[in-house]
Amino acid sequence: MGIVVANWKMNGSVFLAERFVHRLNEIDSVSRVVVCPPAALLGKFEKFKHFIGAQNCFYEESGAFTGESSPKLLKELGCDYVLLGHSERRALFHESDEMIYKKWSAAVGQSLRPVICIGERLEERGDWKDVICHQLKNYIGHCDLDDTIFAYEPIWSIGTGVIPSESELGAVVSFIKEKMPGSELLYGGSVNGRNAGEIMRINGIDGVLVGGASLQIDEFENIVGMVAQQSY
DSSP, X not given: OOEEEEEOOSOOOHHHHHHXXXXXXXXXXXXXXXXXXXXXXXXXXXXXXXXXXXXXXXXXXXXXXXXXXXXXXXXXXXXXXXXXXXXXXXXXXXXXXXXXXXHHHHHHHTTOEEEEEEOOOGGGGGGHHHHHHHHHTTTTTOSOOTTOEEEEOOGGGTTTSOOOOHHXXXXXXXXXXXXXXXXXXXXXXXXXXTTHHHHHXXXXXXXXXESGGGGSXXXXXXXXXXXXXXXX
C-alpha cells in the first residue's frame, strides 16, 4: 500500500479544508492518504474518512509552552500522524536533531506515527551520506521504530521543480533503507502528478510527501491515483 502525505504548511482555508474532505471522502484508494493541514484547520477534518496529521508537535504533554502543540491533544483531535524535523522547522526555528528526537519520543508515546524529514542542502549535496547519517544517528539501531516513517526531502529540490535523477535517488534510498531496515520511506521535494509515478517506481520508496501540489484538489487526486497504480 503506497502512502501519500499532504503537507499544507501555513496555507489553506476553511473553505479549502471543507472541499478536500468532501472530494477525498468520495474516493476509495488503495493508497494510505494523510492530510496535514495547519493546526487551526484540524477540526475541519473531523469527518475525514482518510487520515489526518499534524505538522509539528512539542516534546512535552502539557505545560507553560505558549504556541506549542501537545502530542496528547493532537491525538485527542483525531491525528494519526505528525510531521517532525521538516527542513523549514530545522532552518527557521533552529530545531536540532536532539530536539526532533525528543519530539519523536513524545509522539510515539501518544501513539502518533511520526514522519521524520531528512535531507541535505544544495551545498551539502556532495556530502549527503554524512548529512543523513547525522540526522539518523538517534534512530540507528533503535528497537522502537515499527511505526516511524522517514521522508527523504533534498532541500534543494523543495519548490524548485528539480528532483534527483533516478540513479541519485536510488542510491540515497538504498543507503537509508540499509540504515533503517523495515521502516517505510517517502520521497518529498517538487512531487506532482507528472513525476509521482516515476518516483514510486524506484525500489524502496513506499510513498510521497507532497507540498504545494497538495493544495490543488485535482492534482492531489491525480498523485493519489499514480501512487495507487504503482502500489499493486
